[in-house]
Amino acid sequence: MVAMALERAGYRVRHAESAEDGEAAIRLSQPDLLLLDWMLPGQSGIDFARRLKRDRATRDIPIIVLTARGEEADRIRGLDAGADDYVPKPFSPRELVARVKAVLRRVQPTANESPVEARDLRLDPVSHRVTGTGRALEMGPTEFRLLHFFMTHPDRVFNRAQLLDNVWGTNVYVEERTVDVHIRRLRKALEPSGHHDLLQTVRGAGYRFSAD
Numbered sequence: 001m002v003a004m005a006l007e008r009a010g011y012r013v014r015h016a017e018s019a020e021d022g023e024a025a026i027r028l029s030q031p032d033l034l035l036l037d038w039m040l041p042g043q044s045g046i047d048f049a050r051r052l053k054r055d056r057a058t059r060d061i062p063i064i065v066l067t068a069r070g071e072e073a074d075r076i077r078g079l080d081a082g083a084d085d086y087v088p089k090p091f092s093p094r095e096l097v098a099r100v101k102a103v104l105r106r107v108q109p110t111a112n113e114s115p116v117e118a119r120d121l122r123l124d125p126v127s128h129r130v131t132g133t134g135r136a137l138e139m140g141p142t143e144f145r146l147l148h149f150f151m152t153h154p155d156r157v158f159n160r161a162q163l164l165d166n167v168w169g170t171n172v173y174v175e176e177r178t179v180d181v182h183i184r185r186l187r188k189a190l191e192p193s194g195h196h197d198l199l200q201t202v203r204g205a206g207y208r209f210s211a212d
Contacts, residue, residue: 001093002035002066002093002096003015004093005093005096005097006096006097006100008093009097009100011100014029014031017041018040018041018042018043019040019042019043019045019047019048020042020043022034022036022048023048023052026052026058026061027057030057030058030061031061032061032062032104033061033062033063033064033100033103033104034052034061034062034063034064035064035066035100036048036049036063036064036065036066036083037065037066037067038065038066038067038068038069038074038078039067039068045065045067046065046077046078046081047081049063049065049078049081049082049083050081050082052082053081053082053140059082059138059140060128060140060141062084062103062104062106062141062142063082063083063084063085064083064084064085064086064087064099064100064103065078065081065083065085065086065087066087066089066091067086067087067088067089068088068089069088072177075088075175075178076177076181079178079181079182080181080185082140084103084106084140084141084142085099085102085103086178087099102168102169105169106141106142106145106167106168106169113125113126116148116151116152117151118151118154118198118209118211119195119198119211120132120133120134120193120195121133121151121190121193121195121198121211123144123147123148123151125148128144130144130147130189131193132190132192132193132194132195133193133194135192135193137189137190137192137193137195138189139185139186139189140185142167142168142182143182143185143186143189145167146163146167146182146183146186147186147190149163149166149167150199150207150209151209153209154209154210154211155208155209155210155212156208157202157205157206157207157208158206158207158208159205159206160176160177160179160180160206161176162206163179163206163207164176164178164179179207183199183201183207186199187199198210198211
């Protein structure tokens with residue numbers, strides 16, 4: 001049913017029954033996006049997502065987790081594992097297609113292709129690379145877009161709703177608490193070069209990026 005809904009929306013779909021089959025298919029032809037069920041035979045979808053995000057060859061593939069586990073703690077676990085979105089069952093085909101479109105929009109190259117810099121932190125939208133004091137920093141596509149937005153809007157405070165609108169896009173089915181998860185992941189990605197302190201929490205207001 002998922003494959004049919006996506007094919008009707010114009011996507012080409014490849015189906016795998018297990019994490020092992022899925023990994024083999026990914027190695028053969030890397031997809032633009034991965035829909036991953038939490039409950040898989042042999043290895044859980046969450047463990048599979050973590051493994052993909054640790055691998056240089058597959059870490060940039062956006063992942064949407066599908067699961068019947070709808071509790072907030074489970075959603076946080078899925079996002080912490082590297083998922084870009086989390087869709088609890090049951091869901092409608094229209095909602096799933098909308099979420100797929102939203103995630104794919106987020107990982108497209110940014111409109112502004114000029115590199116941005118702040119205190120020896122450099123982000124290049126064209127090569128999709130981030131360096132801190134000359135050291136390459138690894139991060140996922142959502143964290144990249146989040147950092148790019150912050151670096152191009154320094155010293156301004158944005159609340160979760162504003163970040164969702166500007167980074168995730170309007171009319172996207174994403175909870176505001178999702179922003180906190182990606183902020184934590186972005187800070188962790190910036191730790192190796194010591195730039196995590198540039199991303200500041202403003203109590204009761206939101207988040208700010210400042211090089212001062």
